[in-house]
Amino acid sequence: MNPGKIRIKDIAQMAGVSKGTVDRVLHNRGRVSPDAYQKVMKVLQEIDYKPNLIARTLSSNKSYRIAALLPDPANDGYWAQSAEGIRMAQSEWAYYNTSIDIYTFDQYNKESFKQVATNALATHPNGVVTAPIFYDEALTFFERVREQEIPYVLFNTNIPEVRPLTFIGQDAYRSGTVGAELMYLGQQSGGKLAVLHLDEDFHNSLHLLEKERGFRAYFAHRNTIHFDIKEYSFRPDEDHLQEKIDTLLHDDALRGIFVSTSKGTSVVAASLEKSGKKNVRLIGYDILKDNLKYLRNGTIDFLINQNPKRQAFLSVSHLGNHLVFKKEAPREELFPLEVITQQNLDSYLNSGIH
Amino acid sequence: MNPGKIRIKDIAQMAGVSKGTVDRVLHNRGRVSPDAYQKVMKVLQEIDYKPNLIARTLSSNKSYRIAALLPDPANDGYWAQSAEGIRMAQSEWAYYNTSIDIYTFDQYNKESFKQVATNALATHPNGVVTAPIFYDEALTFFERVREQEIPYVLFNTNIPEVRPLTFIGQDAYRSGTVGAELMYLGQQSGGKLAVLHLDEDFHNSLHLLEKERGFRAYFAHRNTIHFDIKEYSFRPDEDHLQEKIDTLLHDDALRGIFVSTSKGTSVVAASLEKSGKKNVRLIGYDILKDNLKYLRNGTIDFLINQNPKRQAFLSVSHLGNHLVFKKEAPREELFPLEVITQQNLDSYLNSGIH
DNA sequence: TTGAAAGCGCTAACAT
DNA sequence: ATGTTAGCGCTTTCAA
Numbered sequence: 001m002n003p004g005k006i007r008i009k010d011i012a013q014m015a016g017v018s019k020g021t022v023d024r025v026l027h028n029r030g031r032v033s034p035d036a037y038q039k040v041m042k043v044l045q046e047i048d049y050k051p052n053l054i055a056r057t058l059s060s061n062k063s064y065r066i067a068a069l070l071p072d073p074a075n076d077g078y079w080a081q082s083a084e085g086i087r088m089a090q091s092e093w094a095y096y097n098t099s100i101d102i103y104t105f106d107q108y109n110k111e112s113f114k115q116v117a118t119n120a121l122a123t124h125p126n127g128v129v130t131a132p133i134f135y136d137e138a139l140t141f142f143e144r145v146r147e148q149e150i151p152y153v154l155f156n157t158n159i160p161e162v163r164p165l166t167f168i169g170q171d172a173y174r175s176g177t178v179g180a181e182l183m184y185l186g187q188q189s190g191g192k193l194a195v196l197h198l199d200e201d202f203h204n205s206l207h208l209l210e211k212e213r214g215f216r217a218y219f220a221h222r223n224t225i226h227f228d229i230k231e232y233s234f235r236p237d238e239d240h241l242q243e244k245i246d247t248l249l250h251d252d253a254l255r256g257i258f259v260s261t262s263k264g265t266s267v268v269a270a271s272l273e274k275s276g277k278k279n280v281r282l283i284g285y286d287i288l289k290d291n292l293k294y295l296r297n298g299t300i301d302f303l304i305n306q307n308p309k310r311q312a313f314l315s316v317s318h319l320g321n322h323l324v325f326k327k328e329a330p331r332e333e334l335f336p337l338e339v340i341t342q343q344n345l346d347s348y349l350n351s352g353i354h
Numbered sequence: 355m356n357p358g359k360i361r362i363k364d365i366a367q368m369a370g371v372s373k374g375t376v377d378r379v380l381h382n383r384g385r386v387s388p389d390a391y392q393k394v395m396k397v398l399q400e401i402d403y404k405p406n407l408i409a410r411t412l413s414s415n416k417s418y419r420i421a422a423l424l425p426d427p428a429n430d431g432y433w434a435q436s437a438e439g440i441r442m443a444q445s446e447w448a449y450y451n452t453s454i455d456i457y458t459f460d461q462y463n464k465e466s467f468k469q470v471a472t473n474a475l476a477t478h479p480n481g482v483v484t485a486p487i488f489y490d491e492a493l494t495f496f497e498r499v500r501e502q503e504i505p506y507v508l509f510n511t512n513i514p515e516v517r518p519l520t521f522i523g524q525d526a527y528r529s530g531t532v533g534a535e536l537m538y539l540g541q542q543s544g545g546k547l548a549v550l551h552l553d554e555d556f557h558n559s560l561h562l563l564e565k566e567r568g569f570r571a572y573f574a575h576r577n578t579i580h581f582d583i584k585e586y587s588f589r590p591d592e593d594h595l596q597e598k599i600d601t602l603l604h605d606d607a608l609r610g611i612f613v614s615t616s617k618g619t620s621v622v623a624a625s626l627e628k629s630g631k632k633n634v635r636l637i638g639y640d641i642l643k644d645n646l647k648y649l650r651n652g653t654i655d656f657l658i659n660q661n662p663k664r665q666a667f668l669s670v671s672h673l674g675n676h677l678v679f680k681k682e683a684p685r686e687e688l689f690p691l692e693v694i695t696q697q698n699l700d701s702y703l704n705s706g707i708h
Numbered sequence: 709t710t711g712a713a714a715g716c717g718c719t720a721a722c723a724t
Numbered sequence: 725a726t727g728t729t730a731g732c733g734c735t736t737t738c739a740a
Binding site: 050180185333338 | 404407417525535539688696697700701706
């Protein structure tokens with residue numbers, strides 16, 4: 001049927017040992033004499049052995065449980081998309097005896113994260129995927145996860161110090177330079193620009209700071225361009241938030257606003273639309289329901305897509321491949337910085353996840 | 355281990371028959387007494403049996419050959435990327451006893467395609483993936499393929515009439531409107547625009563015509579914008595090609611050029627750079643080596659990414675899943691229309707295929 | 709018409 | 725340290 005295919009049995013024959021020995025060498029299970037080891041390795045080097053993953057999976061007949069921790073998707077379009085990605089992964093991995101348990105926590109409440117994380121860990125999952133939005137709490141959590149030797153994948157926010165199996169996300173600094181580039185496109189130099197962060201825990205959100213740094217660097221490196229760039233940061237539950245944004249829009253010298261979060265984007269867009277100003281460029285993040293109408297009617301000029309659905313989906317994929325198929329996962333996978341405009345929006349909405 | 359899972363053995367037990375009988379019922383193989391049939395069906399109706407696809411695949415121990423037909427990647431950056439995608443698919447699917455044979459033909463020679471297609475079909479592959487760039491020849495080819503009941507996937511160029519298992523590509527019309535949008539960004543109305551096709555067989559290339567149609571439609575729908583849009587089409591081996599392009603660039607009223615093919619993009623960029631003109635916007639296709647430097651130095655303003663590598667890779671994936679795992683493939687998968695700029699280019703170059 | 713059994717390639721437990 | 729063997733769930737062949 002498949003003449004070219006080399007099986008463990010064949011390797012054993014070629015090396016003059018038994019299947020068991022080959023298996024031990026392949027998986028570094030030890031209990032192999034140096035002599036036998038050499039013989040097997042020699043054969044392995046000569047041929048390109050590709051294990052039959054189907055047989056491997058069937059044989060080991062293991063089932064895996066992956067715990068996925070993410071902020072509550074209710075009332076939050078961004079995390080809703082992440083959750084959607086996890087759900088797609090669920091049905092995909094069901095074929096491989098791998099289930100994904102979703103644990104959601106309150107994105108505004110660190111205690112809630114700690115609680116949920118403890119619960120998740122108590123079930124002794126075989127792997128963990130998380131969007132570690134609380135820095136300190138994530139550190140202690142992953143210390144415990146690592147103690148139990150459970151592999152874990154991070155998405156959305158990176159914490160390199162915890163050395164995850166994989167990080168899935170974007171380069172925040174470059175994201176900022178892309179924002180700046182889109183801001184400058186066809187514009188004239190001069191006037192004011194605002195960088196606006198709308199986040200619960202801004203000063204702990206390294207990636208938002210990085211976006212801003214990138215945004216500023218773009219202009220700083222071009223000395224023919226001069227903008228007065230101001231930073232504003234607010235909390236979603238801040239008092240008089242809407243008024244504060246209205247006020248900053250009032251400035252007639254304002255030429256553009258770069259909003260670093262998806263939820264901030266629609267909030268600012270609402271104000272901007274209300275103000276009736278046509279000459280303020282607005283750049284924000286993500287293809288969320290709340291953002292769509294503003295992009296369509298031109299209030300938002302560009303969105304940068306962080307692709308939360310795919311981030312979540314791929315996080316599970318990498319972890320699943322690691323557990324089930326023993327494939328090695330990349331240390332990190334940085335998504336492209338997708339620019340969404342009125343005209344290409346639908347092509348993104350209609351495209352699948354694969 | 356996996357308590358919820360029902361196996362054929364379990365069904366047999368419940369129905370009071372043997373595994374073999376259940377299998378015969380499941381696959382309508384006949385040779386089952388009405389009585390036994392009833393008993394099995396009754397159980398099947400009560401439970402939700404999901405066959406273990408892994409076991410099925412291993413057991414049937416089939417191997418599959420997929421024939422991939424595409425233009426010769428030598429000296430063509432675009433098709434080189436497609437070929438790269440096929441090669442990645444090769445190593446991916448080698449795990450599943452599925453090999454992919456690559457057949458390349460001369461993209462400027464229909465006879466070559468016919469010849470190669472005949473050769474490929476003569477090997478009786480289990481599936482075919484093709485970029486059907488020659489319309490008429492593709493029609494007759496797929497007629498023969500269908501006669502042999504071999505499933506086939508198209509990518510790059512769609513021919514809906516041949517009803518492929520799946521089409522992988524982009525919406526060419528929308529691609530044109532995206533090009534137009536990028537052309538208009540921050541520009542003032544008035545002046546001339548050029549749509550340039552550089553293709554061997556332009557009038558047979560429906561998708562290039564569609565791009566142009568989309569490009570024009572964008573402006574036609576906005577009656578505040580007025581551009582004089584001219585179409586030029588050349589063959590890559592056309593006499594005095596470079597001079598002709600130089601000439602059209604000479605026009606001082608020219609404000610922008612939309613090039614509908616990837617190879618055309620770098621050709622025009624070379625002329626444009628040489629001309630020293632800074633006020634002509636250039637929009638083209640694809641992240642090819644030849645295009646990169648022009649995007650980096652600002653000669654090319656935007657690229658629209660068709661993602662040939664991923665198109666090819668996914669074509670094989672869908673076909674492979676169909677053959678090996680009996681998964682159903684989507685009728686078509688349209689890729690997002692990705693906008694590539696100076697700043698987000700690297701994020702695309704660095705990102706993987708998954 | 710039916711049941712029993714071999715086997716797909718790999719893993720892992722079990723003798724030796 | 726090494727070889728043998730019993731599965732994993734399904735397909736398919738072979739007796740009965």
